[in-house]
Amino acid sequence: MTTTPHSTDLIRLTAAEMAAKLRAGEITSVDLTQAHLDRIEAVEPTLNAFLHVSAEEALTTAAEVDKIRVAGGAEAEKLHPLAGVPIAIKDLIVTKGQPTTAASKILEGWMSPYDATVVEKIREAKLPILGKTNLDEFAMGSSTEHSAFGPTRNPWDIERIPGGSGGGSAAAVAAFEAPLALGTDTGGSIREPGAFTGTVGTKPTYGGVSRYGAIAMASSLDQIGPVTRTVEDAALLHELIGGHDPKDSTSLPEPVPALVDAARTHDVAGKKIGVIKQLATGEGYQQGVLDAFNSSLDALREAGAEIVEVDCPSFDYALGAYYLIMPSEASSNLARYDGVRYGTRVLPEEGPLTIERVMGATRAAGFGEEVKRRIILGTYALSAGYYDAYYGSAQKIRTLIQRDFDAAFEQADVLISPTAPTVAFKMGEKTDDPMAMYLNDIATIPANLAGIPGINVPAGLSDGLPVGIQFLAPAKEDARVYHAAAALEELLGGKGEVIWQQIPDLASSSVDV
Amino acid sequence: MADISRADVEHLAKLAHISMSEAELEKMTGELGVIVDSVKTVQEAAGEDIPATSHPVALTNVFREDVIGHTYTAEESLANAPDAEDGRFKVPAILDEE
Numbered sequence: 001m002t003t004t005p006h007s008t009d010l011i012r013l014t015a016a017e018m019a020a021k022l023r024a025g026e027i028t029s030v031d032l033t034q035a036h037l038d039r040i041e042a043v044e045p046t047l048n049a050f051l052h053v054s055a056e057e058a059l060t061t062a063a064e065v066d067k068i069r070v071a072g073g074a075e076a077e078k079l080h081p082l083a084g085v086p087i088a089i090k091d092l093i094v095t096k097g098q099p100t101t102a103a104s105k106i107l108e109g110w111m112s113p114y115d116a117t118v119v120e121k122i123r124e125a126k127l128p129i130l131g132k133t134n135l136d137e138f139a140m141g142s143s144t145e146h147s148a149f150g151p152t153r154n155p156w157d158i159e160r161i162p163g164g165s166g167g168g169s170a171a172a173v174a175a176f177e178a179p180l181a182l183g184t185d186t187g188g189s190i191r192e193p194g195a196f197t198g199t200v201g202t203k204p205t206y207g208g209v210s211r212y213g214a215i216a217m218a219s220s221l222d223q224i225g226p227v228t229r230t231v232e233d234a235a236l237l238h239e240l241i242g243g244h245d246p247k248d249s250t251s252l253p254e255p256v257p258a259l260v261d262a263a264r265t266h267d268v269a270g271k272k273i274g275v276i277k278q279l280a281t282g283e284g285y286q287q288g289v290l291d292a293f294n295s296s297l298d299a300l301r302e303a304g305a306e307i308v309e310v311d312c313p314s315f316d317y318a319l320g321a322y323y324l325i326m327p328s329e330a331s332s333n334l335a336r337y338d339g340v341r342y343g344t345r346v347l348p349e350e351g352p353l354t355i356e357r358v359m360g361a362t363r364a365a366g367f368g369e370e371v372k373r374r375i376i377l378g379t380y381a382l383s384a385g386y387y388d389a390y391y392g393s394a395q396k397i398r399t400l401i402q403r404d405f406d407a408a409f410e411q412a413d414v415l416i417s418p419t420a421p422t423v424a425f426k427m428g429e430k431t432d433d434p435m436a437m438y439l440n441d442i443a444t445i446p447a448n449l450a451g452i453p454g455i456n457v458p459a460g461l462s463d464g465l466p467v468g469i470q471f472l473a474p475a476k477e478d479a480r481v482y483h484a485a486a487a488l489e490e491l492l493g494g495k496g497e498v499i500w501q502q503i504p505d506l507a508s509s510s511v512d513v
Numbered sequence: 514m515a516d517i518s519r520a521d522v523e524h525l526a527k528l529a530h531i532s533m534s535e536a537e538l539e540k541m542t543g544e545l546g547v548i549v550d551s552v553k554t555v556q557e558a559a560g561e562d563i564p565a566t567s568h569p570v571a572l573t574n575v576f577r578e579d580v581i582g583h584t585y586t587a588e589e590s591l592a593n594a595p596d597a598e599d600g601r602f603k604v605p606a607i608l609d610e611e
Binding site (some may be wrong): 017022110111113119155205206207220246249250252253314316317319323324331335338339340341342343344345347348352353354355356357358359360361363365367372373377378380383389390392393394395396397398399400402434435438448449450451452474476505 | 520563
């Protein structure tokens with residue numbers, strides 16, 4: 001007689017372990033999905049990681065997978081390795097049959113007539129979709145406090161933010177509401193929440209994962225990627241969602257690299273790892289973050305890696321370039337929300353009812369403060385007389401940053417830095433100071449400007465809060481970041497420091513809320 | 514502080530089709546000044562001879578066959594419209610006239 005593992009144990013497995021148990025027939029996808037739905041019901045009143053939960057649909061997909069497995073034969077053989085393992089989707093990615101809001105009032109109640117390519121792939125592979133996760137409105141923020149539907153709390157300390165913009169996906173994965181999630185990363189929105197919640201998150205090479213169906217913020221920077229608890233799980237999900245898509249004209253023609261293989265190879269002996277001088281020192285970095293960073297370097301060195309220092313002087317201008325390019329592209333992308341063809345329409349309270357005035361009232365009521373700030377900033381940067389000085393200069397900085405990376409990768413196989421300068425901060429701490437909020441992204445932004453892949457991997461705790469380390473590799477060399485991250489994960493885990501397993505029990509902490 | 518005036522922000526808000534209250538304009542003017550001051554340093558490093566990068570991993574000549582792909586019915590296209598009539602989107606007056 002086989003014993004069914006208790007559902008609270010089930011949700012604490014890795015996605016790869018869940019998949020193995022499903023394949024072996026030890027558990028069913030319905031039980032696994034129900035266990036996650038139970039967890040969601042239990043902790044959502046505290047966390048608010050989900051904007052929409054699609055229990056019925058998830059269970060239907062799960063039952064389908066179970067039926068195929070029980071029947072066996074060719075169809076069961078053909079099932080994707082992750083079939084039956086549930087997943088959560090950032091609510092910036094469009095889904096048919098479930099609302100997509102981008103955490104904005106302007107899209108409240110909108111139903112996408114199509115699925116994003118990544119969602120199509122997930123449905124094809126039969127991963128039950130648990131629901132849509134919270135984010136900063138239109139992915140504009142670093143704390144998920146800019147969601148129109150309330151902030152998400154960090155499961156490590158519910159007085160703190162989970163990072164952003166993908167705080168919902170990161171919190172859901174950290175708190176065992178989902179083993180897998182999708183995020184989007186424009187300036188660090190997958191990696192920074194990963195650092196703050198002790199989860200793994202990858203920003204793939206630009207064009208490596210289709211953006212078709214990701215609601216656009218800054219089209220030359222946006223990239224969809226995986227959010228998981230382990231590096232291997234991230235690689236599994238990345239391989240599923242990656243690859244060429246004719247519906248995205250910026251999609252790379254190359255097939256997705258062998259990422260899972262890379263994540264299962266842990267040998268770093270002889271590998272050169274470059275410490276980016278500009279992102280490893282200086283003010284703003286908390287001591288606890290630097291301590292975890294230095295311990296990681298020691299562990300890698302002990303394992304035979306060669307640590308070298310690389311100089312990227314143009315990174316001093318990366319934040320400035322980013323906060324010109326991103327709002328410029330965003331102001332253009334968000335012009336489509338005008339209350340004409342879809343979304344909310346708001347009529348002006350007084351005066352004549354013209355389309356101009358209806359658009360003004362619609363966008364005033366539909367957009368939150370941060371979105372307005374970036375649209376106005378972008379409109380300014382693109383306006384006649386300022387275009388060359390601001391947008392034009394920022395694009396030149398982009399070239400310089402690429403050159404810095406090119407030179408750095410001549411000296412090192414991968415680069416390393418802390419993912420964020422601090423651990424998760426308190427809710428409300430930075431909402432009144434836009435520049436302080438923007439500085440969170442200082443270490444993650446250069447990868448987006450250059451289009452290269454980056455991964456966050458948990459590297460320790462500082463006063464009980466997770467610290468994340470980022471690995472970067474040249475464009476199309478995503479396998480290298482998986483290899484390095486898996487190695488560090490293994491080295492730290494070998495010392496009994498599996499970060500994600502050390503999360504405090506949320507059920508007990510929620511009593512005080 | 515960058516020389517962004519309240520009138521500038523009012524003009525930008527108009528261009529961006531966002532109605533703003535007096536208080537919002539006031540707050541946005543201050544914030545925008547601080548942000549622009551922080552980001553305008555990019556000009557220091559952006560030399561004349563440096564080419565601009567618009568796309569991180571540039572591709573050229575991305576073509577597809579000139580055939581009709583998936584299309585939506587009028588009904589599907591109008592399903593999310595705030596207002597529709599006779600198979601069309603319905604909007605308030607386009608011209609600011611009686």
